[in-house]
Structures are given as C-alpha cells and as structure tokens.
Amino acid sequence: KQEVTQIPAALSVPEGENLVLNCSFTDSAIYNLQWFRQDPGKGLTSLLLIQSSQREQTSGRLNASLDKSSGRSTLYIAASQPGDSATYLCAVATGANSKLTFGKGITLSVRP
Amino acid sequence: GAVVSQHPSRVICKSGTSVKIECRSLDFQATTMFWYRQFPKKSLMLMATSNEGSKATYEQGVEKDKFLINHASLTLSTLTVTSAHPEDSSFYICSASDTGESNQPQHFGDGTRLSIL
Numbered sequence: 001k002q003e004v005t006q007i008p009a010a011l012s013v014p015e016g017e018n019l020v021l022n023c024s025f026t027d028s029a030i031y032n033l034q035w036f037r038q039d040p041g042k043g044l045t046s047l048l049l050i051q052s053s054q055r056e057q058t059s060g061r062l063n064a065s066l067d068k069s070s071g072r073s074t075l076y077i078a079a080s081q082p083g084d085s086a087t088y089l090c091a092v093a094t095g096a097n098s099k100l101t102f103g104k105g106i107t108l109s110v111r112p
Numbered sequence: 113g114a115v116v117s118q119h120p121s122r123v124i125c126k127s128g129t130s131v132k133i134e135c136r137s138l139d140f141q142a143t144t145m146f147w148y149r150q151f152p153k154k155s156l157m158l159m160a161t162s163n164e165g166s167k168a169t170y171e172q173g174v175e176k177d178k179f180l181i182n183h184a185s186l187t188l189s190t191l192t193v194t195s196a197h198p199e200d201s202s203f204y205i206c207s208a209s210d211t212g213e214s215n216q217p218q219h220f221g222d223g224t225r226l227s228i229l
Contacts, residue, residue, distance in 0.1 A: 004155075034217055043118065043205050044156075044220035089155070091218075099146055100207075100218060104155040 002027045006090055006103035013080055014111050021075040021106050023090030028068050031098060035064050035075050036089040038105065044089065048075070080110045114140050116208050118221025126229055127198060133191045133224045135162075135206030141186035142208035146218070147179075150203040159204075162189040196228045 003026045013019050023033070032051050036044040048057045048064040050073070056065040063076040077084060087107045091100040115138040123131050135145055143164045148156040160181055161169040168181035178200075180192040189208075193200050205223040209216045 032217075036220070041203075041223075041225065043222040044207075046217045046219060049217040091156075093218075099158050099161060100156075101158075102155040104153075 002030075002092060002094060002101045004090055004092055004101050004103035006088075006106050008106065009104065010107045010109070012109040012111060015080060015082060017080050017110075018076070018078050019080055019108075021077070021088050021090075021108070023073040023075070023103055025071045025073075025092050025101075027094070028071050029094065030068065031093045031095050033064075033066055033073050034091050034093070034100065035062075035073075036091065038087045038089060040087075047088075077108075080108075082110045082112050084108060085110050114208075114210055114216075114219045116206065116219045116221045118206055118224055120224060121222060122225045122227075124227045124229065125196065128195055129228075131193045131196055131226060133193075133204055133206075133226075135189045135191070135208070135221055137187045137208045137210075137219075140208075140210040142189075142210065143186060145183060145189040145206055145208040147181065147189075147191050148205045148207065150205060150223075156205065159191075162191075162206075164189075193226065196226070198228045201226055201228045 005024045034049045035047045050066040061078040066073045087105040089105040091102045117136045119134045145162040147159045162183040164183045170176045183189040207218040207220045
C-alpha cells in the first residue's frame with residue numbers, strides 16, 4: 001500500500017526566503033507525482049505535475065524535483081511571499097488517470 | 113485551463129436529510145471522476161471512483177448505500193449523502209482529468225463543506 005509522508009507538518013519563514021518542502025513515498029512504482037496548493041476552506045489548485053520519467057518541472061518561482069528510486073520529491077519555492085501562505089500537498093498516482101494517494105500536507109506561513 | 117465546478121459550496125441541514133453534491137467538468141470530458149473526503153488537519157481520503165455509464169468503485173470502509181454516486185454523462189458526477197448524520201459532516205472534494213489527453217493532472221473542485229446539525 002502506497003504511503004505518502006510530508007514532514008514537517010507546518011513551517012514558518014520570513015518573506016523573501018527560499019524554501020524546500022519535502023515529500024516521500026513508499027512505493028516507487030508511480031505514474032506521476034503532483035504538487036497542490038490548498039487555501040483554508042478551499043479546494044486544491046494543481047501546481048506542478050512530474051511524470052515518472054521526468055526529474056523536475058518548473059513553473060515561475062516553483063520547481064519540483066522527483067527521485068523515484070529513493071521515493072522522494074521536493075518543491076522549491078524561490079523568494080517566498082506572504083501570498084504563498086497555504087497548505088501544500090503532495091500526491092502520487094499509480095496509473096494513468098488513476099486515483100491519487102495524498103500526504104497530509106505542509107502548512108506554510110510566510111511572515112511579512 | 114481545465115476547470116472543475118463543484119456545487120454547492122456549503123450545506124447546513126438537519127440530521128436525516130439527504131444531500132446531493134454536483135461535480136462538473138466545464139471545458140473537458142471526464143470518463144472518471146474521484147470523490148474525496150477531508151477531515152480537519154487530515155489528508156484527503158479517497159471515497160470512490162466515479163465511472164461514466166457504470167457503477168462507482170468504492171474504497172474499503174465506505175458505505176455505498178450511504179454515499180450514492182451517479183456519473184450519467186462525461187461532464188457530471190453527483191454524490192448523494194443519504195440520511196445524513198452529524199458524523200457525515202466534513203469537506204467533500206471531487207476531481208477529474210481530461211479523458212482525451214494522456215498524462216494530465218487531476219483538477220479539483222472547490223469543495224463542499226457539509227454540516228449536519
């Protein structure tokens with residue numbers, strides 16, 4: 001059974017800092033890995049999708065990496081802003097159009 | 113980009129009421145949609161996989177008679193919480209991906225906050 005872990009559960013940083021959010025998974029036979037953002041009381045916004053054959057994906061100030069063999073992914077946020085404050089969830093898919101297994105998320109607070 | 117619309121966003125009702133939640137893919141077709149439940153400070157837990165034109169596939173421990181799923185078209189799936197009780201209060205979220213495209217991300221609705229009094 002696939003398990004996804006995100007540690008720590010919460011993180012607080014000053015504005016402008018570069019930061020890394022970690023995600024680990026137990027079964028390396030994944031189809032893809034997706035990072036999401038969730039604001040309080042809201043649904044999920046897809047940030048980046050990394051296919052199993054890829055090593056990283058970039059979108060603006062965000063960069064996600066994937067090391068499938070070691071079961072790890074990181075989300076790098078450059079020059080953090082207060083608007084980046086949210087919960088960031090990592091999820092893995094085990095097949096095409098397959099259900100996702102989620103981590104519990106990391107709640108990020110960026111202090112002005 | 114792909115948009116998933118979920119309605120209603122919030123429901124408050126009395127115990128014993130049945131509640132229907134709609135999930136629509138607005139600009140793409142989805143043969144498969146997923147329904148999740150999220151408890152406070154917990155991760156999303158998959159409840160069931162909704163398949164267009166066929167029966168939904170429920171995860172272990174999810175009562176299919178309690179959570180009725182209908183996926184009658186390629187753009188609409190509904191979740192009905194039958195005879196809801198306070199323990200059914202939760203945040204319900206649906207997701208879908210574009211059937212016509214491979215390797216596409218899951219897109220999520222904005223969720224429905226269900227509160228049973």
